[in-house]
Amino acid sequence: MSFLEVRDLSLRIKGEQTRLLRSVSLSVSVGEVRGLVGESGAGKSMIGKAVLGILPRAVEVAGGEIWLDGQNLLALPVAQRRRVIGAKAALIPQDPLTALNPSRRIGPQITDRLVDILGWARNRAEARALELLEEVQIADPARVMRSYPHELSGGMRQRILIASAFAAEPKLIVADEPTTALDVTVQKQILRLIKGMQERHGTALLFVTHDLGVVSKVCQTISVLYAGLMVEDSATAAFYAGPRHAYSRALLAATPKYTDPLGSLTPVPEAVIAAVRAEVAAADGGWHG
Amino acid sequence: MRLLTTAITLFGVAVIVFFVIRVVPGNPIAMMLPPGATEADVARLTALYGLDKSIPAQFLIWLGGVLQGDFGTSITARQPVLALVLGRLPATLELSVMALLMAIVLGGMAALLGTLRRGGRTEAAIDIGNGMALSVPDFLWGLVLILGLGVFWPVFHISGRITPSLDLPFVTNFYLFESLVRLRFDLLVDIVGHMILPALALAIPLAAIIGQLLKQSLKETMHLDYVTLSRTKGYSETHVILREALPNAILPTLTLVGVQFTFLIGGTVIIERLFSYEGLGNMAIDAVINRDLPLIQGIVILFAVIFTGVNLLVDLTYAALNPRLRHG
16 A cells, blocks of 8 residues: 555535535555645645645545555544644645744744654754754754744745655655645756655655656656546656646646747647536546435 | 834823813812802812812823823822722733733633534534624623623623632732632632622623634634645644734734723723722723822823733734834
8 A cells, every 4th residue: 555545535615516626536545655746726736735634624524534554544533633744745835925924933933743743852853853954955044943024034934845845754845836836947946856755765755746847857756637537547657758648748738848938828629628627527427425 | 213102102192181181071179169269269279289280280280290100199189090900911911911811811812612613503603603703892791790790600700800808818919819829719719709890891802802813813824835835744633723823913912902901991991880890990980980190190091001012012912923014
């Protein structure tokens, strides 16, 4: 069994019949980086949120299972589920400007999980935080630990959040569009940093993004979502050589290329959209939630 | 700068009070003299208290005294105003602070519970309770409490500050504080038993305001990214609210509490009367009834000093809680 296994997961808005996620299955093993791709609203972020137990209050699980390290998360009571997730998984959030608490110093925001959830001594947690801040190439980590978020740049804050995510040596990290909110110049560094950290620490990484260019650099496997339906699940090399699904092929064709930025911008053909919508409808027809 | 604005504020208050209470009809001298006093008696006494001089002249004399720490002599009690007022101040301070703490605890708990159970029946019930608490003024709450917990189900005292027959070892008028320091828990229980109903009457409307505003800001904070991130770390929802959301959500509430606390102190005037609680407010009503001009002035000035002090305290706390303000 893989470290993370999502089986036939369906999500819906409370009180509504239409599903946001339509019986999606995927797995991520330790050491594997899986890209989760789709247009906005396809449900890719929802999978990550469901795994980490942070679905919006209006969204509920309509079916399926989430197994983390051999435990069925959805079968656990909420408090226990949170502790399991906190000990074994971590989130690299999308927007570094809003993901740090403005009224708390950086140090405790990195060490709190180690001390409160994993029961480390404070000194040991602080030493660990310093070590991690150095690993994400932050100069003068001791000073940064005492700083408040508003004293640091966006790039610095994202490095801190990455360090914080790796603090407890989780075996799974969910990165939810971790470079979308950053400057293009910083994006590349952060991407390289996440990839490097993932390799050194040997974690499973679920990389949520709408950017196929990023996937090709970072991921070994790729899942493509359309309207909450998984239409493709391939190894990255195979995906770029020739996607199995017509929608993925169109999506790949719609990605701008550096050699011909404007000419390569082909929208997804309507026939392909119609075909994939028919698949969605068929999936809904066979589902009884 | 702060000191200068405070001084100007206090001066303004002094001027207004001084002139208003002299323009309002009613003559302290007439109330002091027995029936059948002659015109000459009235004139003699009026001159004795300096009330025959023009109002601006009286003000200058009074101001000169105040600057030397002399607030004049009470007409009815025939004692120095300053000593009278300072003697009553501890009773009112203890009552106000106790009411404030009760309001913070009650309102804070309502806000916390409402946030934890947001969108459900519990929150609806809290909203209804807050609405009721807010729409009934403090003195009516006082009557309700007197009837409920004083008369029908007499668990608390409804009159005075302490049972008069008790032997008091106190050297200050901070009865509550001193009984705590002296570890005289028998007296403490008696004092709290006297204070709890008037304090609760003052606290209920403020608790509702705190509960409503704090719940609103907490709910807005609850879906911010850093709160969500804290959930993924393994913390319980209560912990997430207390440590991540509360420090950021509390700032607007704090400002309001400062403003509302001054209203609460104003409310002690009626509540102390209602519960025959020997504080400043009760003294103020007597002073107004008896047209005891120097005493009224002294009490109002003291209230003004308390209000400006509270505002200063709020500003300082605000800066201490908000790191962005501290550096700006």
